Amino acid sequence: MQVALLRLLADGQFHSGEILGRVLGVSRAAVWKQLQQLSGAYSLDLQRVPGKGYRLAAPLALLDADKLAAAGVPVDLLWSASSTNSLALQALEEKRAAPFAILAEQQSAGRGRRGRSWEGGFGENLYLTYVHEIHGGAARIEGASLAVGVALVRVLRAHGILRAQLKWPNDVLVAGRKLAGILIELSGDLADSCRLVIGIGVNINKQQAQAIDQPWTSCYRELGVRVERTAFAVDLLRELAATLELFARDGFAAFRQEWHEMAAWLGEAVEVSGLQGASGRLVGVDERGALLLATQEGERVFAGGEVSLRRSEHDS
16 A cells, blocks of 8 residues: 555645545545655655645655566566665576566665665665676676666766766766766676676765765756656666677677767876775776776776776876
């Protein structure tokens, strides 16, 4: 009943308890009890006004399972999940065949790169995991996260986020503020056939946030209007399928030029930190997706892993 109740309230308009109860076939008291549970479980800002009824402080554009089916890949749509990547890895352990996708209206324990969390409010962002099988061993997956980044920026730009750029190796920025992130995990035999578990988090309609330790933005903030999340998700799933088919055949080399056209900070002074540290000018990436940095000692190459990139505070 909670799902049906929330869908009735998703328009952000007032609905009387009497009418809600009549539609759902329950008492007004039962409606109020369910609303309290929904508000607590999903941190929803629920307003109650005598004589008017109940409404959400802001409308919700809930994902539509029927429309998601148009993406052409099996999709699991969940009300809430700890982490869509974790659920996908569990499904693979239970021998589920790729490709498939898992989406959730809310994540409670989403994971980002280097142990960071990726969470957000109910029904406002995109929490998506796409699973794709690839053959040929570990060498065939080099640069996968960068190719996925290209696919994601294509979709963002198609939906009006024209200033979206890629920050190596797996973030999407707009004017230096983080809009989206990618986390790829592996399952299977790295010497032969393995599955790419591709987690993507996009700030779609986020307006406020707490406990975020870096500048951020959202599609809503950039456009000033709410983005239809289901349409965005369908476009992204289709783009991922096409991108990964080409990647499996030609590797990252097929995307390198486009990645450079989308790259943030190209030619600028940057700093690399982590297991290896250096500063210099960002040259780009090689055909494997490794970072190329022009330093005083000459050009250096950095792979992903625990290495991170940031803009230098002073020109070198």
